[in-house]
Amino acid sequence: MSKEKIVPKTLSGMMELLPKEQLKFEQIKKTLEEVYRLYGFFPLDTPVLEASSVLLAKAGGETEKQIYRFSKGDNDMTMRFDLTVPLAKYVAKNAGELSFPFRRYQIGKVYRGERAQKGRFREFYQADIDIIGDGKLSILNDAEIPSMIYDIFTKLGLDDFTIRINNRKVLNGFYELLSLSEKSQDIMRTVDKIEKIGKEKVIAELELLEITPEDAEKITQFISSTATNEEAFEKLSAYIGKNEQYDKGVEELKAVIDAIGMFGVPAKNYKVDLSIARGLDYYTGTVYETTFNPHPEIGSICSGGRYDELASFYTDRHLPGVGISIGLTRLFYILDEMDYISEAYVAPSDVMILPMVDDNSYVIALSSKLRAAGIKTQISAESGKMKAKLNYANRQGIPFVIFVGEDEMATGKITLKNMDTGAQESFDAEAAAEHIINYVNGKNTKKIINIK
């Protein structure tokens, strides 16, 4: 009699994938890593657990409520809720040992104890890139970051996206110009809704903030979208020469937009959007949001910007930076739900060897030979029916099966079956390896995201 069993459940809000979905996720993650590395970024890996005093140095309100915090022994610990605070700690702690500009990426799990609901995660991957300067940081970095995002999304196959770019100095300067600096936070929060609720309602809400109809008109006119970046800069030029911060912001925005073009990003994939403000207080210059155009309703899929002080809670050292973050788990979840992710990368192996003899020596030697050629190979070692074994390969999307029987061992030829087409051919081992590699390489040129 067996003991009572415990239900093997996974906590809600935690993404745990079946093998095929996991392989899709890995392919996306790998693409991010490849691009990050191509741009010379370090793969940082900070602990999931940090001292609460360190992690919550600047937090408060909502953050405090959502964290996983606990004590053990003398340690009051919190699971990280983003990758920015750990970066700030790391840079402040190791500033003497790092070379600046410090370029790092980190793809790691972060934790937020939010109320669980469909598509909301309590444990999720963020993929962050940041460039941190020591005292100063060239504006060129503000252009490089979105260019990397362009590379990543096009490599993935997510072609129809727009990186929207603005500059906080432009906004702050503009509100200064209108003598509305004190209300600028409220105004930005209001105009942020313009796409959802429309211009009329935004004007009505602005008037509740005691903004004159003239100013409300100026504001909505200012943040309204333009067809081209040239038009945006034309609009911006109307206010030039009246406010230093504003002028500086326009200059930076122009430098960023120009350099993004030099990085080869097509005009359709980036645009000045004067309505973008980003909620976080610490952005001080360039800000980014990214729209996946077929589905604007999912919000920004990649956001970030320039900040003046990365680590002011830990150090007096002036550490300006620029960075961007992809909410990888959420993005994957959305794309997978929409059935946009290709099945091209779901096979655990390129080939399964199916022995029809008891002597394993030939089969094992063959498997070693195929692996040495870079072919992902597994041996079907279990006893059982041929049909069940072919089903096993089929269900997993393994593209090839090799049959090894007495004949094959005697002649040195093997029988290779293409599971996609059903075609079956006889090869010697080298030719079989080449055939497999060519076919799999052909499959691997497919983009992982395939928007129908």
Add this chain to the structure above:
Amino acid sequence: MSKEKIVPKTLSGMMELLPKEQLKFEQIKKTLEEVYRLYGFFPLDTPVLEASSVLLAKAGGETEKQIYRFSKGDNDMTMRFDLTVPLAKYVAKNAGELSFPFRRYQIGKVYRGERAQKGRFREFYQADIDIIGDGKLSILNDAEIPSMIYDIFTKLGLDDFTIRINNRKVLNGFYELLSLSEKSQDIMRTVDKIEKIGKEKVIAELELLEITPEDAEKITQFISSTATNEEAFEKLSAYIGKNEQYDKGVEELKAVIDAIGMFGVPAKNYKVDLSIARGLDYYTGTVYETTFNPHPEIGSICSGGRYDELASFYTDRHLPGVGISIGLTRLFYILDEMDYISEAYVAPSDVMILPMVDDNSYVIALSSKLRAAGIKTQISAESGKMKAKLNYANRQGIPFVIFVGEDEMATGKITLKNMDTGAQESFDAEAAAEHIINYVNGKNTKKIINIK
């Protein structure tokens, strides 16, 4: 006046690496992943947090004391302390959706709230591989697992290691033969110390367990090491035919040892070691430990074995498996402390472009061209002295710097400086790319572990 600063400390027992060390670690991790994938293993990624009821189904005693457990809302949660229990949960939960044998690897962080001390970690990576069968699992898998370990360690450069292999059925059968089954746990715990305390003291301790001098002699004789596997099997043959479990164990051990040879593992890297028992109760057949021969004092660097029931706490389904685990963080720490890890992989970029002109268009286009060729490229965008920039490249081990000035832009030639040798040459962009690739590929043939 600045506010009081918080000290940016990292919790003790958490490995947080500086960039160069992190890149070494990543290179090792990547090698593991490559081999795991070549053998057709799935990259599983389960949550760090699990329901305490699920994770602690079988735990008790020491495990319970060392865990990080806390509650939030209705959830009583624990951070995983190994990757085996989450695997058991995953397989039991998803058995209907998985294809068996289920081959998975997982490289993930696990947590143990141990007393902090040098070289002991509270957060550390384990790298696990397991093959799970549905009802049955061929003994060939027990040979494949150590063959993968051989591939990994030799690819890493950790050549002088020995995978020690035994079979629990052999041991259990042997103690049955001597009518010492009831004491077998105590005996195994005692004889496990033979290398540390010597044969005499082991015999003395065995006598304390009320084992006759004759049996104590038989036991120490049995578990004593042999020069070759042939000798080991000769010794084993003396007891054949007297106990069914024993005979079965010897048969399995023989099959495993034979097949490891077929996988091409050299005789010096594996051996029958009848003293290996593995503490964990759940191993039922093959068991492995791995000695890094220059430093036996660090203990087994890779251990595992065969178990009959992976998930009996969650399901009645009979799920036998075989697996092995590398304590990656600890292994890295030890090798790095011993200065055994090569500096070949510590550069974040292959090349840094150093512009000496204000117009960035040429430099940016060049960076895109180099990246398209697969070259890890960064632009030195900051203003500042040439010498400081070369120092930046040097400190990070970036092997090449490209100078772009008016001349270079006019002629289309660039000046490439090899930072390792100091050599400086003029190339057109394509030739420069080829030169960089060849040089970097040469470096990348170096093994990451380099035992002097």
